[in-house]
Amino acid sequence: MRGLFKRKGSDIWQGRFRIPENLWRQRDRLLSLGVRGIGKAQEFGRSTGKQDRDEAGKAYRAMLDAWEAKTQAWQALLDSGPESLSHKQRIAIAADHARAFLAKHEEEPFDAPPEAVLPEVSPDGDAAWLAMVERMASPERESLKTDLKEFLRAKGERRTKLAFRLLQKYPGLGALVGRDLAAGLEATHGADTDEALSAHGLHVDAVTRRLVNLEMLGFMGAAQRGLEARRGGEYGPVKELVAAPAYVASSPSSESKRDDGGLPLEDLLDHKAKTTSIRPKTVRDNRRT
Incomplete structure (x- = not known):
């Protein structure tokens, strides 16, 4: 699966992630709104915790789905501001x-x-x-x-x-x-x-x-x-x-x-x-x- 890689000296597959350009340009604003989890690099890798490539692929797809949901929430925060709850x-x-x-x-x-x-x-x-x-x-x-x-x-x-x-x-x-x-x-x-x-x-x-x-x-x-x-x-x-x-x-x-x-x-x-x-x-x- 594209996006998987291994770090030197490790048997664990990593997955590649990227913060969308429009969000990356507004990183400082997101931080000021209380968003956590935005690192200093736009592109980064995260461990799937798997040594088998097929298992790593499944884990990576789930991680990508969660990442997409998170970036959508960040965009909604920029568009509408923080939410209130009932x-x-x-x-x-x-x-x-x-x-x-x-x-x-x-x-x-x-x-x-x-x-x-x-x-x-x-x-x-x-x-x-x-x-x-x-x-x-x-x-x-x-x-x-x-x-x-x-x-x-x-x-x-x-x-x-x-x-x-x-x-x-x-x-x-x-x-x-x-x-x-x-x-x-x-x-x-x-x-x-x-x-x-x-x-x-x-x-x-x-x-x-x-x-x-x-x-x-x-x-x-x-x-x-x-x-x-x-x-x-x-x-x-x-x-x-x-x-x-x-x-x-x-x-x-x-x-x-x-x-x-x-x-x-x-x-x-x-x-x-x-x-x-x-x-x-x-x-x-x-x-x-």
């Missing part, structure tokens, strides 16, 4: 990724990567925190004190859920910690979001990315709970992953794009607070000895 699409993107993660590791769940821990977020400065508290009526201040104590005593999944409840119940907290929360979600689940979006050839706007990161927090947590159950020999379905839709490309809904660097919390936290149940976490020690 609420259902964001859930589906995160759920698809979490289902794939669970399927990949459930055969040997003890070898799976540990759950990513969301960094602690705190109000930005004592002055802002004190000003918010001083504006509260006495009953609300006492309620906040009680809720904070419960949050600080909680661990793991329950602590995360209580954090979202706090932000929804006390909107002033959202203004203080929103940016840190967005940064924390990017640190813990940005790589998951990259992989999930890339699998569907998607390039999304900044607000949509932050919302996908948040959905990823919940669904990857569900996948980790599924792995915990499998470590104990329970291979039943994971409710959240079964109920979530699969991603279907469609015309995205009209989103309010607020690219102010902070997480858009109002509608988001209200939804999370209404749809997320808080239940005691049962911890079992299933480690091998």
